[in-house]
Amino acid sequence: MRTGVRPFILVMALVLGCNGSRDQLLADLQSPRPEVRALAVKKLAGQGNADDLVLFTRAAKDLAAIVRAEAAVALGESQDPRVVDLLGELLEDPVEDVQARAAMALAKVQNDKAKAYLTLQYGRRSRATRQVIVQALKSANVNGAMAEVVAAEAKAQWDRNLLALTEGELPERVGAAEELGKSGRPDAVTRLMPLVRDSQVILAAAAVRGLGDAGDKRAVGEIALLLNESFPELRESAIIALTKLQDPAVAPRLQAVAMEKSAVSPLAIDAILAFPRTPQTDAALCAVMMDGAPAEALAAGRAMRSRGGCPVDPIGERLARPATAASGLQAVVGLGPTAQPLLGKVTPWLNQPDASLRLLAVEAVEAMGDASVVPALQKLYEQEAKGLEAMRADWVTQPLPERYGPGFDPASEASPVKSLTQQAGGEDKVAKHAQLLERVKALNAARAREAGRAVVQPRVPTELHDDVDPERLRPLATLLRALGTLKAPGALELLKGYTQDASAPLRVAALTGLARLGPEGVELAKAGLLEPERDVQKAVAQVLAEAGDAGQAALVEMMPKMGSEKLLALDALTRGSGVPVSASAALQAVVSEGGAEAALAASLLGRMGAKDAVPTLIKALDESNSVARRDVLLALGAIGDAQAAEAVARDLYHDLPEVRAAAASALRKIGTPAQAESLDALKGDYFRTVRESAGAALTKDGTAAEGAR
Template structure:
């Protein structure tokens, strides 16, 4: 090289080195910047330079107050591939910020040693969905075979070991929780450990063991649980009934029937358990027996259950109705069976004239349940009798209308003696707040529920004395008696809540015109009236259900009443847009709205449900997944599959159920990994999703 060229090269090299040094000095200065984004950029730029001496700078940045800086530090530490940073990255994997957790997981994948892998598998069980998914990706990047299966197996083992240790060594409350959690695993070893505990001297632990055995799903436990129904401890008996219901073994039907007939505090639970059992001659016979011999509340539930199954043999009912001593039991059976017991109407109608008031009421309930117009004249006659009997008791002792404004000198908010009242400013402030809230509701198309202002004063009449007339009003609507519409409209404005409620329910049963007249009652302030009327409207089919749907946008805080009724009795297909709006609003209402959309198989709601699923704070995640599964649109498969990584087992199970119903093979690897999940219902749902024609009923519960 010629001397001149050599000199020029030396000068250029020296200038470049000086520039680099100057750039590095600036980066070091930027690490002290008060702006987090500047510090983060400095860490990123220094990492690209690959200077081993900068490891201490990245270590310091990993403790930065800003998550954006800690995230860059995690990447820089991983890029160094220095085994000494594994512990620090393990700490960052527990960072409060989820994005830092994910970057720390990927950084650990670059340090391919057993310690880094151990951190990843350990933290899988402790992190939320997004980080769990990234951890699996990190394990794959680290060339770990069966990455998710290994992480799931490690999580399963950790949960099992923790619960087993707690059961053996924990305090009583801890042992109770551990017993239930062991049962949820469904492992044969869990059943073996819980069976001896069902006879433990500490009732709370024995009850927990019974609940755990119910979740385990092993029918070997039935023979140990069924005798506990004879115990005197309500908590233990309640746990036993719940467990038998989950185990679905019909060998316990006879014992459950005995509990249902004993008229105790757990009898209603026994009825529910029998109703949930697989249908067969034993369960049907038990329910029919209870409808005749049980307490009134249990009898009605049993009868309504059998109503949907075609009813019960009518000969025993006819025999009871023919004997004065047993007529009550026959009437309550008819009231439960409703239309399925229509042939008994001719035997029930004469009882409407009985001198026994309780028998008349039972007969009226039976007639209402049957709903045959042939009973109209008898019900009309009873209405006239009850109205006449109540007339003296409800005499209007102030015949003129009540004033709607204060008389001069009686308004507490008006000035007195030329002075402002002490509470005038407070009253004005509250009036302004109420006015603004009302205006906001009107702008949103909502109607505020207002308390009723009495327009008349009556002598006080005990509510129990009004119940016979209220029952007659409900019956008038049920049998669609001639003139019932006008009569019920008159009583729909009655000052008495029982009568007003009964009239509105009666109107709901009179077809579209009655539904239109009744739906205004949903704006009453009494919650019980709202609930009863919503159920009556929904029970009437499309007309009543459409009325409830039309009210949804107008309700701001009471949507749950409407949605609960629609969830029980169904909703028309036209409800989809209104229900989607509820889902977008989130909250507890979205749970029921998503459930109804799933039952409707509303394909137009798929995009709305998928978007709602992206909300990490959604309380309706499980229902959103199941709804998407019911609809079966494969477009949702990717969003649903992400929830196979969720930290809550019920969500993982619901995701697997949804994929099975969609018939898609998306995320087969993740589903296969979940076959070793700790929780039985997740394992069963994942197996069903991988097996054509399989079922995932348990996972959907």
């Protein structure tokens, strides 16, 4: 009898224990703590009780994301078709983890409705969820899962944009025209071509921009005709589109726009510079150099300087006549050393009474870099300095005070200002205000010291008023810069004396001249990067970037001290000829800080091929909202290290097309066969740039390219 009682008691204990445990879980669903409710949902799901489906449905509406995530898993485990709509709602949850759980749960239901939810939401979700959706479809045995959802997304985008173009209001039609062009489909070109002559200029301009993005050169002729239009917006859009279409045959038309000295002339010269080099583009640049506005002429001349120069005989003919000498000198400034045969025709203009021609001549001999003209420039400097001596003399001989005199400090007890304040009943306001300002200054200084930045103090004026207009100082500034560029004897000491001048143009000239005097001059010039005036900082940064290894090393050295102005240094290095190897650590620090500066820093690291920066760049991809994401991906591609392949490949799922295109381009250079399926799927992407980048990353047989070794 005892042997029969024991099993009965054991069974009853287990039943009561289980019931007790379940009762506790049901009670935990009402707990105020989200983690307790989530754990209760998870344990109840593990029991597999079909009656608990209503509990999971209620938990899917919980305010806590952790509970909704567990509810999604539990609903999926039930494999009940009735939960598909609820899981579809959870797939739109604001929290990505809930979206991911819902996607995997839908895959377990395995019916057409669940698959439709997954396919639809792929085009609406961010990178992490898009990747999980593809994994979910694969787990549901969907062949070509990524290719299918990419194609569905492309179709939805095309249908939406086409509907907006044909039936939408004007703003919707404008946006749709540009988006249709980005698809690069022949049908898009066919639909946009008639719109370039639309009576609504804003729509016509959008259609032109769309045709530029489409990349179909059939549109070049029609777009080029718009350069004769009178609407600035339409002409600007036409130039932008022609720049993207890269057809050198339109160079003569763009040349005419570049020479008309209008608001769109700078865009026209940029377009010609972006074209592949041909005799047509060279001829257009030479023509603009001769007759364009100063800014466009200088850009064209510098471009031709790197291409070997322009014919010098026409320039010499202009230098021979006073009426045309200005355009000839302007051309020499652009061509620089390639115009050396014209030195004999330029130097006579250094002694002309016309101040504007004399200034152009100084700039011309400086650009040619011939030191034989130094004596003439020194003489001109002496004349110019003497002529300004009386005008620049201090009419207040004593230095201006930098502190309040006795009894005039608003914060002091004896101040008349404070006495008036006390009479008004606010005796402590001035003192408190001064103390607050001092505390703010002290805190800012402490933060700057901790970050290794220099505290830039505002320049205290030495005069109440300057009698000399800045434009009147331009000849002197040009001469100072020229003496430094040509390494004139005594230039170092001369320019050093102007680095603290009250006039910003003269300081800029002195600092830029010093930067061209070798390492010793660079050491003095780099202090200009901490000037309070942004224009001075920008000019010094640019000249240091062009001053070879010493100047570039100085830029990198000063970057941490520049605070938010380090963007100027990075931009100068980007435009310059090179980056020192020692810059890697400083650039990695900028990438780690994030922000707009990180994009330029990443680009420079890629240009350097800095393999030591790969871990830093990979870590930067963890920042989901980084504005530098595209640049980081391209930098990793340029470096070509295979260890970055997995991190880069995740961005093939990114919701931004420019990021997907950058990831595909990077993988083409890195090379990894593991990503061939994803790259092949992107060949069906809506955006032309993504399709082309993905196709270029694959070899002819459909496998990923080997990339750099």
